[in-house]
Amino acid sequence: RKEVEQDPGPFNVPEGATVAFNCTYSNSASQSFFWYRQDCRKEPKLLMSVYSSGNEDGRFTAQLNRASQYISLLIRDSKLSDSATYLCVVNVRTNAGKSTFGDGTTLTVKP
Amino acid sequence: DADVTQTPRNRITKTGKRIMLECSQTKGHDRMYWYRQDPGLGLRLIYYSFDVKDINKGEISDGYSVSRQAQAKFSLSLESAIPNQTALYFCATSNREYNEQFFGPGTRLTVL
Numbered sequence: 001r002k003e004v005e006q007d008p009g010p011f012n013v014p015e016g017a018t019v020a021f022n023c024t025y026s027n028s029a030s031q032s033f034f035w036y037r038q039d040c041r042k043e044p045k046l047l048m049s050v051y052s053s054g055n056e057d058g059r060f061t062a063q064l065n066r067a068s069q070y071i072s073l074l075i076r077d078s079k080l081s082d083s084a085t086y087l088c089v090v091n092v093r094t095n096a097g098k099s100t101f102g103d104g105t106t107l108t109v110k111p
Numbered sequence: 112d113a114d115v116t117q118t119p120r121n122r123i124t125k126t127g128k129r130i131m132l133e134c135s136q137t138k139g140h141d142r143m144y145w146y147r148q149d150p151g152l153g154l155r156l157i158y159y160s161f162d163v164k165d166i167n168k169g170e171i172s173d174g175y176s177v178s179r180q181a182q183a184k185f186s187l188s189l190e191s192a193i194p195n196q197t198a199l200y201f202c203a204t205s206n207r208e209y210n211e212q213f214f215g216p217g218t219r220l221t222v223l
Binding site for chain 2 (some may be wrong): 029032036041042043044045046051087089098099101102104
């Protein structure tokens, strides 16, 4: 079993739709969590950190469920420009300084 | 100017050649990383460095070596390139144990 697992998709949604991605992690010692966005052939860029209390940034909401060991990303009112691959990233204290990346979930938003 | 730069951006080489990929950062971060990404796959860690005197192997270090010449510079070498090392290579930096990583633009390497 991979340490970090994501549904690879692809998720194909119309503009304006709400879409949610989940990411599960296996190590209960995981300490910090992030969502990154990666456009085709480009570098990953930080989208948002994920806090225990949940956090929101405009149309994006991230949540953490430690009991079930998953994090989620909700995108409301999808835009064409949201089309990308979304990577879940988990840091574990015993792997100090190293991050474990999920393989990514691909989203395509269509007109 | 970009905070994390990589050179070259694209490189085509032949089997058996030695090649060096370079990474520089102006973020003042202590930690630097090298990853490779294959089409349709996730990022895999090759090497990482917590400071100039600290170098660690990642999950796929065989066939690669690194040099941390300064806090701001971290180079990745392929001593004898082989075709299955054809991939997109990313350098990244971070400044704290749990902090987010910042990536360079990537180097697209093709080994013929």
